[in-house]
Amino acid sequence: MDASAPLREVALECRRASRALQALPSAARVALLHRLADGLLASSDTVLAANARDVAAAEAAGLAAPLIARLRLTPAKLAALAAGARAVAALPEPLGRAQARTELASGLELTRVAAPLGVLLVIFESRPDALPQIASLVLRAADGLLLKGGKEAAESCAALHAVVAAATASEPTVGPGLVALVTGRAAVDDLLRLEDCIDLVIPRGSNALVQHIQRSTRIPVLGHADGVCHVFVHASCEPEMALHCVLDSKCDYPAACNAMETLLLHAPLIASGLAARLLDALRAAGVTLYGGPAACALLALPPAASLHEEYSALACCVEVVENTQAAIAHIHAHGSGHTECILAAPGADAEEFLAAVDAACVFHNASTRFADGARFGLGAEVGIATGRLHARGPVGIEGLMTTRWLLRGEGQVVAKDAGVTYTHVRLPLE
């Protein structure tokens, strides 16, 4: 017998439940999100007790303090998760939203509408908060969801999943199987083979995890392997703003994928003194600096091992470039297509950078740290995609949906294109 057969049944039940969810009226789907929020608050004792067992085990196993901090749930975090579910409930109804309308011919109207993507497999590492956040987005999009959490968070995830399952089970046609919790690495490997049952895999975690998954499946994978973000400081910039934005881009949360990993300095900044001020400020903030070839020669920095490195720590690479075109060329050669920023006076250089840089997010005079679904106002995010297809950048509900083309007619036929007179009038969205 195929070892993955029971998992196949789990995935097929996700699909069935998601179609049942999709068939419910909008108000009933919104109510499920409020029931999830209510459940997170009502079950907080159970969830926190389960989490305390995970934390105790992690401490006994000697996990690093930052990992334990990510693992730990608190009443405040649960309240924030409940508020997050209600915020997703308050977003405009995504299902069936018209994206385009065209009259093809008299009495023949085409509408492209948003539709659930299908069954998602989301794999996340230790932070258990991710479970209700992702479940909220998936409920709003009317998708089915297979979730695999980190083993350090096993008890927390089980307790949080019980809250989600109780919420979805309150709609009898949907049932508890809309969101399924999967445990064990072997189960993931089996799920990655179910390309006929699962529509999208979203890994959230280390580069190693993402790359392993990309190599192990024929199911489309949404995510990013690395974030090598650049900040290019142009000579026209306002110096205090540049100091402010560079420090925030690197130091606000150095382990984030949207943190600056390479600082590109416009050559005239060396003579103006701003280059030295920027490097001094970074050093004063505890940042270890490495140089590209030009920066090593001009600024006496130790050489970077690579110009494509995600330090994920208080460290970064510095390079000197002659002009905006050289900065863009450096980014195209060494970037990861995540988030790229120019700090410059408004004008031709900023516009050229915004128009030409081929990345998910391109910023002018703002910290790279803004590249985030919540900060972008997407409600929440399931991750940041650096691929070019489907969703790019922070992925919110829209990235968890697909489209359908609905054509409403009165019996029109093609008849070798003599059946109707095509008008192709673009109609307004209602």
Next chain:
Amino acid sequence: MDASAPLREVALECRRASRALQALPSAARVALLHRLADGLLASSDTVLAANARDVAAAEAAGLAAPLIARLRLTPAKLAALAAGARAVAALPEPLGRAQARTELASGLELTRVAAPLGVLLVIFESRPDALPQIASLVLRAADGLLLKGGKEAAESCAALHAVVAAATASEPTVGPGLVALVTGRAAVDDLLRLEDCIDLVIPRGSNALVQHIQRSTRIPVLGHADGVCHVFVHASCEPEMALHCVLDSKCDYPAACNAMETLLLHAPLIASGLAARLLDALRAAGVTLYGGPAACALLALPPAASLHEEYSALACCVEVVENTQAAIAHIHAHGSGHTECILAAPGADAEEFLAAVDAACVFHNASTRFADGARFGLGAEVGIATGRLHARGPVGIEGLMTTRWLLRGEGQVVAKDAGVTYTHVRLPLE
């Protein structure tokens, strides 16, 4: 030496040229399309002579008449191709088009804009018309393009490619390498390994071709393996309209992927006599009928070998279902997610079908044959996608583009989310 190294250089030149094209003003990019149209007319003698050699070789090799008809170019076809390039030139500028605008905080504005997807590999079989059609769309989207045509059309493709290359070379920064013609099956296998240089593969051709490519590459593949389209005739339909639409769906062009392959009959149609009229009309049009289990028992049809079969000929399967929900369940169990149609009076059954059927195209009272990029008003199509990610249904220019998030600020920082007061005001599109 890596055998694919020269092809890697070709692909990298596509990327470079596409970025140069993207940097041109809109009018210059539009002018290239008109130059392509002019070239198709000016070079028609050369192109037709090359095509005549392909046709002669195909006739000598004993190719089937329909294949030779697809291979053959005529002055009228070339004029239509030139007109097609001008129609694509007349479409609204896609590059940089704002899809969404949000004020994140005072003075901090986020815009999601359309951007070129990158480098595409399009593999198509005998019909050489596809080359200038695809090149037109790709020029409008400012992508790079690697094209592999069928070997029967080798001379025609070379002549048509020369016209495209001459057009792109008229812009010196772009050059002739924006659209590259690749020959030989081995070259395709090498290209399919260049996942770091090619962003999307679009195979146009047989199921076998599409499946071979899906199995052979880690590059995302856009396309469809099969089209098993259903027409469900509900008892509330207008009988003459049903006859008209069913016949057109099957007979207008039986080899097309949007042709009806299964006719689902609502059970009351047997007693009303419309079932018999529909089957008689199909038989009179030369259609061979097979039955699903219920149709075999109720309508004395020979059994279909499979309920998921793309006949691509004057043949189809017939099945009888009890109600709309059973029709939807049959489509979800046996369809290919391409195009599904209900013929019914406006009302609850039609709306349920439109809301629930999980397919790229869902029609009410119109022939399935309308599922086509040109008929949908997309300018032209590179194919029909039945996957759920990125583009679904007929793929026009939008499917050849991705998005970028542009953030324009005044030096705002995140500062652990205390740096700005988020407003998240949705702004109108200009």
